[in-house]
Amino acid sequence: MLEIFNNFVKKYPDFISIKSAGSDRIQKELFSLGLEWRARMLYDMSEVIVREYNGKLPIEKEKLMNLPGIGEYIASAVLCFGFNLPEPILDxxxxxxxxxxxxxxxxxxxxxxxxxxxxxxxxxxxxxxxxxxxxxxxxxxxxxxxxxxxxxxxxxxxxxxxxxxx
Ligand code: SF4
Known part of the structure; x- marks a missing residue:
């Protein structure tokens, strides 16, 4: 599983490369992980990030929560673990x-x-x-x-x- 993730990140290092690959390609790449709907969501999210934010992930919680597939927990986790911001992680x-x-x-x-x-x-x-x-x-x-x-x-x-x- 880790190998698939590492290969994926190497091949698609940013949202622009995910968007360029197309939804079908991304789904095929992640098929063996059994993440079909998440793969689709990842593509949809990348598409919005490229279109609206020039390919850069926004760091405002509300903007993150408006992206496909992102709820409050994931938005907080991105801000806290990705950007070291003081966002409460409640699980x-x-x-x-x-x-x-x-x-x-x-x-x-x-x-x-x-x-x-x-x-x-x-x-x-x-x-x-x-x-x-x-x-x-x-x-x-x-x-x-x-x-x-x-x-x-x-x-x-x-x-x-x-x-x-x-
Ligand atoms: S419930 Fe027990 S283990 Fe958990 S914080 Fe309290 S003392 Fe520590």
Whole structure:
């Protein structure tokens, strides 16, 4: 999978080359990854970026969210991981940490809740937002696990409501 991705990026290093290749070609290139509709979306997105932004990805969240296939989560991820901007990354993993540490109820819609966004926004507004967000994801995968979190070894346990209420 990584090899296909690396070859693809080498062959099509920018949106202009994706647009020039055409939708069918891009779909064929990515066929073995089983990403048929995403490949189409990638082409459509490249087409808009070339037409409206001279082939350069806009770094305004609203503009990103108007591109084909880009929702709020992807727009935030592009800005944070691609440009190191302080955009909150809210997914099931980061929501789990915030909910537990701050003692907030976690539901399927928590990532859209104002309180989670506000807390994450304050946290990510730091010297290195990208590193912070990647660390949150690692922390969720290695320490603050969905089941049986490693609370006794956790560096946040003195601050954490979940731990205090165990
Ligand atoms: S103490 Fe436990 S629940 Fe709280 S952040 Fe650490 S691992 Fe997660």
């Amino acid at each position: 099931t993993n980061t929501v789990r940490i915030i909910g537990r540490v701050y003692g907030l109820k976690i539901t399927d819609s928590s990532r859209r809740k104002k309180i989670f966004k506000e807390i994450m926004q304050k946290l990510v507004d730091c010297v290195n937002p990208k590193q912070f967000s990647l660390s949150m994801l690692d922390f969720a995968a290695l320490v603050c696990l969905p089941k049986n979190p490693l609370c006794f070894d956790c560096s946040l346990n003195k601050l954490c409501r979940y731990f205090q209420n165990m």
